[in-house]
Amino acid sequence: MVALDQTQVKDGVDQETVDAVREVGGEYKYGWETEIEMEYAPKGVSPDIVRLISEKNEEPEWMTEWRLQAYERWLQKEEPTWAMVNYPKIDFQDIYYYARPKSMEVKPKSLEEVDPKLLATYEKLGIPLREQMILAGVEGAEKAPAEGRKVAVDAVFDSVSIGTTFKEELKAAGVIFCSISEAIRDHPELVKKYLGTVVPVTDNYYATLNSAVFSDGSFVYVPPGVRCPMELSTYFRINAENTGQFERTLIIADKGSYVSYLEGCTAPARDTAQLHAAVVEIIVEEDAEVKYSTVQNWYPGDEDGKGGIYNFVTKRADCRGDRSKVMWTQVETGSAVTWKYPSCILRGEESQGEFYSIAIANNMQQADTGTKMVHLGKNTKSRIVSKGISAGKAQNTYRGLVSMHKKAKDARNYTQCDSLLIGDKCGAHTVPYIEVKNNSARVEHEATTSKVDEDQLFYCRSRGMDEEEAVALVVNGFCKDVLQALPMEFAMEAQQLVAISLEGSVG
Amino acid sequence: MLNINNLHVQLEEEDKQILKGVNLTVEPGKVHAIMGPNGSGKSTLSYVLSGKGGYEVTEGSATLDGQDLLEQEAEERAAAGLFLAFQYPVEIPGVGNMTFLRTAVNAQRKARGEDELSAAEFLKEVRAQAKSLKIDAEMLKRPVNVGFSGGEKKRNEILQMAMLQPKMCILDETDSGLDVDAMKLVAEGVNALRSENRGFLVITHYQRLLDHIKPDVVHIMANGRIVKTGGPELALEVENNGYADILAEVG
Ligand SMILES: Nc1ncnc2c1ncn2[C@@H]1O[C@H](COP(=O)(O)OP(=O)(O)OP(=O)(O)O)[C@@H](O)[C@H]1O
Ligand SMILES: [Mg+2]
Numbered sequence: 001m002v003a004l005d006q007t008q009v010k011d012g013v014d015q016e017t018v019d020a021v022r023e024v025g026g027e028y029k030y031g032w033e034t035e036i037e038m039e040y041a042p043k044g045v046s047p048d049i050v051r052l053i054s055e056k057n058e059e060p061e062w063m064t065e066w067r068l069q070a071y072e073r074w075l076q077k078e079e080p081t082w083a084m085v086n087y088p089k090i091d092f093q094d095i096y097y098y099a100r101p102k103s104m105e106v107k108p109k110s111l112e113e114v115d116p117k118l119l120a121t122y123e124k125l126g127i128p129l130r131e132q133m134i135l136a137g138v139e140g141a142e143k144a145p146a147e148g149r150k151v152a153v154d155a156v157f158d159s160v161s162i163g164t165t166f167k168e169e170l171k172a173a174g175v176i177f178c179s180i181s182e183a184i185r186d187h188p189e190l191v192k193k194y195l196g197t198v199v200p201v202t203d204n205y206y207a208t209l210n211s212a213v214f215s216d217g218s219f220v221y222v223p224p225g226v227r228c229p230m231e232l233s234t235y236f237r238i239n240a241e242n243t244g245q246f247e248r249t250l251i252i253a254d255k256g257s258y259v260s261y262l263e264g265c266t267a268p269a270r271d272t273a274q275l276h277a278a279v280v281e282i283i284v285e286e287d288a289e290v291k292y293s294t295v296q297n298w299y300p301g302d303e304d305g306k307g308g309i310y311n312f313v314t315k316r317a318d319c320r321g322d323r324s325k326v327m328w329t330q331v332e333t334g335s336a337v338t339w340k341y342p343s344c345i346l347r348g349e350e351s352q353g354e355f356y357s358i359a360i361a362n363n364m365q366q367a368d369t370g371t372k373m374v375h376l377g378k379n380t381k382s383r384i385v386s387k388g389i390s391a392g393k394a395q396n397t398y399r400g401l402v403s404m405h406k407k408a409k410d411a412r413n414y415t416q417c418d419s420l421l422i423g424d425k426c427g428a429h430t431v432p433y434i435e436v437k438n439n440s441a442r443v444e445h446e447a448t449t450s451k452v453d454e455d456q457l458f459y460c461r462s463r464g465m466d467e468e469e470a471v472a473l474v475v476n477g478f479c480k481d482v483l484q485a486l487p488m489e490f491a492m493e494a495q496q497l498v499a500i501s502l503e504g505s506v507g
Numbered sequence: 508m509l510n511i512n513n514l515h516v517q518l519e520e521e522d523k524q525i526l527k528g529v530n531l532t533v534e535p536g537k538v539h540a541i542m543g544p545n546g547s548g549k550s551t552l553s554y555v556l557s558g559k560g561g562y563e564v565t566e567g568s569a570t571l572d573g574q575d576l577l578e579q580e581a582e583e584r585a586a587a588g589l590f591l592a593f594q595y596p597v598e599i600p601g602v603g604n605m606t607f608l609r610t611a612v613n614a615q616r617k618a619r620g621e622d623e624l625s626a627a628e629f630l631k632e633v634r635a636q637a638k639s640l641k642i643d644a645e646m647l648k649r650p651v652n653v654g655f656s657g658g659e660k661k662r663n664e665i666l667q668m669a670m671l672q673p674k675m676c677i678l679d680e681t682d683s684g685l686d687v688d689a690m691k692l693v694a695e696g697v698n699a700l701r702s703e704n705r706g707f708l709v710i711t712h713y714q715r716l717l718d719h720i721k722p723d724v725v726h727i728m729a730n731g732r733i734v735k736t737g738g739p740e741l742a743l744e745v746e747n748n749g750y751a752d753i754l755a756e757v758g
Contacts, residue, residue, distance in 0.1 A: 458581060462582075463611035463667060464585035465610060469614060474599060
């Protein structure tokens with residue numbers, strides 16, 4: 001909130017308002033840390049560390065083998081350099097790969113047994129791990145208004161999942177929602193069948209590393225014909241210092257099922273950068289639909305670019321069945337460096353992929369993000385709406401691939417990417433790749449880059465709004481397409497995030 | 508109430524002078540009209556008064572009720588009661604017309620130290636005003652000016668004016684692009700706001716609007732100056748004979 005502190009408060013603006021604005025617009029809200037006794041594996045990565053992680057998770061032999069093979073492949077791979085991001089070389093041997101609270105040594109059997117300090121952490125983040133409605137709700141959540149809906153939460157703290165809510169109720173509906181380590185133990189047949197089938201072990205440097213050392217994450221299986229009775233969500237918190245977070249998420253929507261999944265993430269503010277390299281795999285069978293929403297709010301580093309999370313993530317959905325559908329929605333405000341391209345493989349006939357993204361980069365942040373739509377089946381459709389907003393000295397790159405294969409007869413893609421520059425020290429880049437191998441496919445692309453339009457701002461100000469209010473209004477309008485696609489709970493937070501990140505950033 | 512004295516304005520970017528000594532006083536309760544050939548500086552005057560960037564005042568002054576306008580930010584001028592109905596209203600995608608109006612109304616109230624209007628009060632007021640301008644509810648929900656027809660945009664400007672209740676209203680060619688019925692609606696909207704402590708500056712090319720909004724004073728602007736001032740008959744003269752005679756007369 002530098003801007004506000006330096007601004008002379010005008011006469012007639014009451015102190016309460018000024019304080020309120022200072023409060024919401026303050027520095028990164030989630031930058032505090034939880035003081036808790038931790039247990040670490042030794043720093044660095046090696047076959048022994050891989051075995052140790054596997055052992056901590058009480059994994060069967062086949063899983064340990066899978067990891068070790070990934071590790072061997074990782075050794076042969078090189079770190080990618082094609083993204084438009086700059087960061088100091090990461091020393092992969094100077095990171096802890098496993099950190100868990102001591103109190104988690106003996107797995108708590110229920111949420112009641114979880115260390116109160118951990119529960120308090122999530123409480124403070126606004127994610128209470130109690131089985132209650134979000135806000136005041138009533139039975140029959142389906143029909144209840146948005147604020148009365150139930151959301152089941154899996155909470156991941158550093159390397160381990162500390163608990164999952166509403167498990168019993170979900171089980172009654174046939175839905176499996178648990179940590180991936182639990183799934184490996186309790187549902188090996190499902191994990192064996194699907195793990196690594198969307199993002200192969202050797203997919204890319206970070207995905208390969210993740211395959212070797214992932215410590216926890218979420219697992220979802222929705223059986224045929226089931227509409228998941230509530231929204232599922234995983235909340236990732238990095239707390240420990242010098243620790244990488246490598247989570248793995250596997251979501252399977254079987255024939256004719258539906259699930260909406262939300263992911264949130266935060267981390268303490270620290271001077272040293274931290275690595276987060278996740279893999280998310282989604283399998284969508286015939287007539288099934290998955291909505292995956294992310295509000296990514298990792299610590300972005302300070303104004304000079306010190307600290308922050310390096311977010312190198314591989315997310316991919318495989319629309320295997322005919323008429324299957326997946327929708328990615330993301331609001332990206334955090335991370336020092338983001339490298340992330342949630343993608344859709346549209347294999348089934350008439351399958352659909354959608355990608356809606358708002359990436360806001362401020363100060364020294366760098367974001368290289370986008371999507372890949374790979375059309376393999378007939379009559380497949382995809383839509384991409386991406387909005388990049390850069391302020392301060394930030395760099396924001398949209399990188400997208402739309403690929404129409406030979407058999408993708410009559411496939412359609414619509415892409416719209418806009419970039420908004422606030423100030424003159426930031427940058428926006430659009431890198432669309434389009435490959436069309438059949439002539440019945442149609443690809444439409446629109447890209448615009450605009451500064452916050454001076455005429456729009458003047459129009460607002462001539463009606464009495466001050467500059468900040470005017471910018472927030474115009475930018476919020478700009479983002480609305482994307483926000484509308486978000487589930488209610490996140491839309492509210494996202495709107496706030498938009499206002500906060502842009503506070504005082506008009507160049 | 509509005510006093511413009513020897514106002515000289517040039518562009519910030521290039522050395523081009525547009526206003527070359529404008530003198531004008533609008534008294535409370537009065538309607539002044541400005542006519543003048545294209546490019547004479549009418550819109551520029553309205554922009555400079557309301558605080559748009561890109562212009563540099565090299566000489567002269569402009570005050571509203573004795574307060575120096577030119578020192579203030581655009582939003583301060585608005586809160587002080589100045590309003591401009593734009594010749595070309597701007598589109599703001601994604602921002603609902605209603606949200607925009609309410610944000611504006613409350614921003615001004617806040618700046619004046621008044622309480623914000625409650626949602627219910629605001630809604631009641633906006634519906635009543637929209638109705639008299641024949642703006643339907645659907646248009647209130649749409650994004651500001653996006654996809655509005657030319658006439659709808661102009662009516663929307665008058666709606667904003669009615670909601671903001673300014674002291675000094677400047678209308679820049681609000682009549683252009685209006686059909687006959689819409690022109691009447693807009694004129695009625697303006698007339699409803701006429702009161703003894705409110706001033707109007709109506710920029711127009713046509714006598715037609717002035718049939719409905721009777722001006723007290725008519726100015727002719729040419730080449731960055733007010734070259735002639737008279738009564739309503741001056742507008743009729745322009746309508747009948749164009750500007751040639753007047754311009755020849757003043758040299
Ligand atoms: N930003 C600008 N850059 C360049 N020229 C400008 C700019 N703004 C105004 N002008 C010029 O200043 C002159 C006055 O323009 P202005 O828009 O004020 O005229 P006007 O009297 O409102 O005309 P009209 O009746 O056509 O609306 C014109 O020659 C115009 O081209
Ligand atoms: Mg004009």
